[in-house]
Amino acid sequence: MGWATFHNRRTAQIEDGRLRVSVTQEGGHIAEILHKATGVSPLWVPPWPSIEPSTYSLAKHPEYGADAESKLLSGIMGHNLCLDLFGGPSPEEAAAGMTVHGEGSVQPYKIALTDRDITAACSLPAAQLEFERHIRLDGPRVLITETVENVSILDRPIAWTQHVTLGPPFLEKGSTQFRAPGTKGRTLGNSRDFEWPRGSRNEDLQVYTKEPSSGGFDTVLMDPHRDRAFFFAFSPKTKVLFGYVWNRSDFPWLGIWEENYNRKQPPWNGRTLTRGMEFGASPIPESRRKMIERNSLFGMPCYRWIPAKTKVTVDYFAFITTADSIPNSLEELQVHIPA
Numbered sequence: 001m002g003w004a005t006f007h008n009r010r011t012a013q014i015e016d017g018r019l020r021v022s023v024t025q026e027g028g029h030i031a032e033i034l035h036k037a038t039g040v041s042p043l044w045v046p047p048w049p050s051i052e053p054s055t056y057s058l059a060k061h062p063e064y065g066a067d068a069e070s071k072l073l074s075g076i077m078g079h080n081l082c083l084d085l086f087g088g089p090s091p092e093e094a095a096a097g098m099t100v101h102g103e104g105s106v107q108p109y110k111i112a113l114t115d116r117d118i119t120a121a122c123s124l125p126a127a128q129l130e131f132e133r134h135i136r137l138d139g140p141r142v143l144i145t146e147t148v149e150n151v152s153i154l155d156r157p158i159a160w161t162q163h164v165t166l167g168p169p170f171l172e173k174g175s176t177q178f179r180a181p182g183t184k185g186r187t188l189g190n191s192r193d194f195e196w197p198r199g200s201r202n203e204d205l206q207v208y209t210k211e212p213s214s215g216g217f218d219t220v221l222m223d224p225h226r227d228r229a230f231f232f233a234f235s236p237k238t239k240v241l242f243g244y245v246w247n248r249s250d251f252p253w254l255g256i257w258e259e260n261y262n263r264k265q266p267p268w269n270g271r272t273l274t275r276g277m278e279f280g281a282s283p284i285p286e287s288r289r290k291m292i293e294r295n296s297l298f299g300m301p302c303y304r305w306i307p308a309k310t311k312v313t314v315d316y317f318a319f320i321t322t323a324d325s326i327p328n329s330l331e332e333l334q335v336h337i338p339a
Contacts, residue, residue, distance in 0.1 A: 001113050006031055007050050009075070012111045012118050016137050019320065021118070026052045027072075028109040028120050028133065030079035033142060035240055035320045042233060042242040042320070043078030044167030044274045048267040050075055053106040064267050068094040072105050073267055079164045079318075080105045082278075083148065084127040086159035087285030101163065101285075104131055128152035129306075140337055142318040150306040157292060157303045161280025162251065162316070164244060168273055170235050177326045178277070180231040180254055182220035184298050188284060189216060196220050218256045219283040221298050222248045229254070231277045232333070234326035241323040241336060246279060246316035252300050253283040 001014045004022065011022040011031060022032035034041040048063070053075040056064065064070040068089055072080075085102035088094070099106055103124040112119045121132040130149040135142060150156050170176065182196030222229035229248040234241050257276035264270045281304040283297050294302045306312050319337045327333045 001115050003113075007045055007077070009050050009052065009077070012113055012120070014113065014116055014118055014135070014137055016116065018140060019137055019142065021135060021137065021142055023109075023111065023118055023120055023135065024075065024077060025111055026054055026108050027075050027077075027105050028081060028107070028122060029075070029077040029105070030135070030318075031077035033078075033242075033318055033320055035322075038238055038240055038322065040170055040235070040238050040240045040320075041078075042166045042170035042235075042240065044165040044171075045077055046073075046267070047271050048073075048269075050077060054108060062266070065265060068098065069100040071099050072101060075106065076165075079162060081131070081133070082159060082161035082163050082280065082285075083124065083131060084129060084156070084158035084160070085288055086161040086278075086280060086282040086291070088287060090287045090289050093287070098126065101161075102159070103127060105163075127156075127158070129156075129158070138317075140319050140321040142320075143315070144317060145313060145315050147311055147313045148306060149311040150308060153308045155305055155307045157305055159280065159282040159288075159291060159303055160251075161253075161255070161278050161282060162244070162246075163276060163278045163280075164318075165257075165274055165276040165278075166233060166242075167275075170233075170238065170240060170242070171273060171275055172235065172237065173273075175236055176275075177234045177236070178231060179234075179326055179328070180220065180277075181223040181226055181229060182254060183223050185218050185220040186283070186297065187216065187218050194218075216258060217285065219297070220254045220256065221283070221300060222252050222254055222279075224248070224252070224300075228330055229279065230330060230333075231279070232326050233277070234323065239322045239324065240320065241326065242318075242320045243333075244277070244279065244316060244318050245330065245333075247314065250314040250316070251279040251281060253281070254279050255283065255285070257285075
């Protein structure tokens with residue numbers, strides 16, 4: 001454990017004989033979950049140079065674009081937190097300096113390290129929230145506890161999403177497999193509804209087969225009859241099995257975002273392949289105003305309330321191991337990841 005440089009970023013690292021986890025000091029991104037035996041970390045590292053968000057300025061860094069997302073994109077990696085916004089700010093918020101996905105993705109974090117633990121905390125002054133994430137290694141699992149405290153005297157409706165993004169070489173067209181216990185879904189853009197799994201004969205299974213010119217965002221409601229939700233991702237080539245497991249009541253939505261060499265503007269420049277598996281309290285990336293106006297989708301809320309002067313805590317875990325195939329259920333996963 002200790003401090004290291006990861007793709008030009010100052011990161012805190014914990015590791016044991018199986019795994020290494022790297023967390024950026026600025027933005028608090030979980031940048032790496034490395035399976036040492038295979039040398040694979042499924043988490044996305046952008047193809048452009050990464051800088052500390054505190055050093056970003058529009059005048060000095062036009063290579064990251066020129067909008068409310070640019071500061072985030074200058075330092076984004078792997079698993080980033082969306083709090084208290086999931087999506088873009090309103091035009092007025094953007095003009096006032098708010099970034100896409102809120103302050104949690106760009107703020108400096110205070111980090112404490114032990115041999116197997118990382119505690120990363122930050123303040124969100126505009127949202128009047130305090131955030132803390134505790135990470136601990138546990139065999140093939142990475143145990144994560146998050147606490148959000150509303151320090152204001154007002155009840156707050158918030159978005160709270162784990163923006164987990166996967167990339168090559170783990171992510172491979174026509175090969176990488178995904179499984180999640182979804183029910184109904186909606187495609188962003190045309191607002192077309194569908195039953196999960198979309199375009200697959202196998203229950204909960206999707207194979208990553210999108211064409212290079214495609215992309216987009218689907219939101220999927222996790223099965224309300226299950227207490228636990230999850231997504232599994234499996235690479236047949238490397239035999240690496242990766243995923244997250246969480247309480248469905250905490251995060252009832254799974255957003256599936258894809259970029260397939262489609263975005264031509266900087267910093268994307270038509271060279272990025274990635275898939276986001278984004279589980280959270282909100283179904284669709286949109287402004288705070290639109291989120292509240294939408295209110296619900298498929299009968300489920302689109303945001304979460306945090307009462308005044310109150311803390312809310314959630315627990316979930318990531319895992320990474322090797323397997324011969326993708327499991328069908330959490331019960332099958334326990335063969336590889338004991339409870």
